Amino acid sequence: MNNLIIVNLLTYFAFVLLLGYYFITTAQWYSYRLNRVVFHHTKPMWNIFYFLVPFAAYESLGFAKLNYLQPIVLAIYAIALYIWYKKLDKPLVLTGRVKRFFIALIIYTLAIYFLTKTTLLLVPILLAWITSIIIEKILFNKYKDMAKEKLEKREDLIVIGVTASYGKTSIKNFIKELLGTKYSVYATPRSVNTLGGIIKDINEDLPDDAQVYIVEMGARQKGDIYEIATFVNPQYAIVGTVGPAHIEYFKSLENIRNTKMEIIKSNNLKKAWIHISANVKSTNPKVELFGHDIKDIKATLDGVCFELDQEYYCANILGDFNAINLAAAIKVAKELGVEDEKIKEALKKIPPVEHRLQKIEAGGKVIIDDSFNGNIDGMLSSFELATEYEGRKVVITPGLVEVDDKLNIKIAKRANEVFDVVVVTGELNYHIFKEFVDSDKLIHLKEKSNFEEFLAKTTKSGDLILFANDAPSFV
Numbered sequence: 001m002n003n004l005i006i007v008n009l010l011t012y013f014a015f016v017l018l019l020g021y022y023f024i025t026t027a028q029w030y031s032y033r034l035n036r037v038v039f040h041h042t043k044p045m046w047n048i049f050y051f052l053v054p055f056a057a058y059e060s061l062g063f064a065k066l067n068y069l070q071p072i073v074l075a076i077y078a079i080a081l082y083i084w085y086k087k088l089d090k091p092l093v094l095t096g097r098v099k100r101f102f103i104a105l106i107i108y109t110l111a112i113y114f115l116t117k118t119t120l121l122l123v124p125i126l127l128a129w130i131t132s133i134i135i136e137k138i139l140f141n142k143y144k145d146m147a148k149e150k151l152e153k154r155e156d157l158i159v160i161g162v163t164a165s166y167g168k169t170s171i172k173n174f175i176k177e178l179l180g181t182k183y184s185v186y187a188t189p190r191s192v193n194t195l196g197g198i199i200k201d202i203n204e205d206l207p208d209d210a211q212v213y214i215v216e217m218g219a220r221q222k223g224d225i226y227e228i229a230t231f232v233n234p235q236y237a238i239v240g241t242v243g244p245a246h247i248e249y250f251k252s253l254e255n256i257r258n259t260k261m262e263i264i265k266s267n268n269l270k271k272a273w274i275h276i277s278a279n280v281k282s283t284n285p286k287v288e289l290f291g292h293d294i295k296d297i298k299a300t301l302d303g304v305c306f307e308l309d310q311e312y313y314c315a316n317i318l319g320d321f322n323a324i325n326l327a328a329a330i331k332v333a334k335e336l337g338v339e340d341e342k343i344k345e346a347l348k349k350i351p352p353v354e355h356r357l358q359k360i361e362a363g364g365k366v367i368i369d370d371s372f373n374g375n376i377d378g379m380l381s382s383f384e385l386a387t388e389y390e391g392r393k394v395v396i397t398p399g400l401v402e403v404d405d406k407l408n409i410k411i412a413k414r415a416n417e418v419f420d421v422v423v424v425t426g427e428l429n430y431h432i433f434k435e436f437v438d439s440d441k442l443i444h445l446k447e448k449s450n451f452e453e454f455l456a457k458t459t460k461s462g463d464l465i466l467f468a469n470d471a472p473s474f475v
Helices: 002-027 034-039 046-061 065-087 096-116 122-150 168-179 193-204 224-232 253-265 322-335 339-348 376-386 405-418 428-436 451-458
Strands: 158-163 186-187 214-215 238-239 269-277 288-290 295-299 303-308 312-315 356-363 365-370 391-399 421-425 443-444 466-467
Touching: 002 046, 002 065, 002 096, 002 122, 046 065, 046 428, 046 443, 096 122, 122 193, 122 224, 158 168, 158 186, 158 224, 168 214, 168 295, 168 312, 168 322, 168 365, 186 365, 193 466, 224 451, 238 253, 238 322, 253 269, 269 322, 288 322, 288 466, 303 322, 312 322, 312 339, 356 376, 365 376, 376 391, 376 405, 376 466, 391 405, 405 428, 428 443, 443 451
Parallel strands: 158 214, 158 238, 186 214, 238 269, 269 288, 365 466, 391 421, 391 466, 421 443
Antiparallel strands: 295 303, 303 312, 356 365
């Protein structure tokens, strides 16, 4: 093997790995759904600059018999991809699935080169992707059976299913706190809410001594909730606020509502609470509508109070919309025998959900971290809270993601009314804010890599700083 052949082989091998790295990184962001990577990428130009352009450049040189220039293209691509990687706030996580993809990619790349004497770029990536899908399907079914067997052995386990367009993680955490006064409670961690994540959670982390298992259920398409609900079969189910979250995928509010209502298909259902925003009329005696019974809501920067079923409740949780989430938790707790006095005591001790209207005081600044709250109602509610503050008010936001422009226009207009400084991160919605926010108060932060330095220079003691939604750099 002469030196030129060795250089060509190394160049080809490295190029495939770099293309594969970009491909699997974006696939991981979009839950390994290829249609979302191709058709719903929020920065489609990345696919062009970091995949199609280098691919075309490499292949064109090979077609023109200018292979000796391919190492130059490789060097340029490697530098560009490294700069791209350094700016990411959500880099590739080396999960088992990712490792298996790269193992398959290496095997196919070497096999193609030595068996066919060609340097095809797409073929090894596609073969590795197909192999990965097959392996994951086999492993998924294996782990699914294991989780099912574990659940079936726990006939005494109380399972509670929670879904909503907005607030499902908060509802889950609130239920956990209230039921924790009487039961040994375990809930799916963080925002784990897909069937795969739930199966992994059951197999690896569900304690044998748990009396109650609270399962958060998310969806991006019809059937997602049904699949989870008929797998864990909760005895109790909650559908919180229903709205246009992920409407890009569902196309209509009716589709969103119908998907959320799949939760009551559980084979073990004893009772379900459905918020009135779902706009459903059910004759099922197991289904109770709620929301109309929440009255006299008072939300301040110190917490929220409200009346429910002729009882008055207060919690150190910010946001008037959280009255809905707390009410759902209270109804579940009462159904499972927790006394009102214990509920009220527990409400006073409930910690705020991390990154969801979490109040922090530091360096003379009041910081409200609502970075995980990406819905129209929650964002507007956080703006209303900010109106109570007498000092200078700063909002930092990318706007809303996966919604139509009308909602972002509404956000931009209200931000202009409430805040003294409006900082827009990323490119996705900046054009909307630029049109509807006064130019003297609008700041555009394109990259988040120098975020801390920016905050230190821009904000000062006495400011209220609201982080309203957040979006990774690929958005």
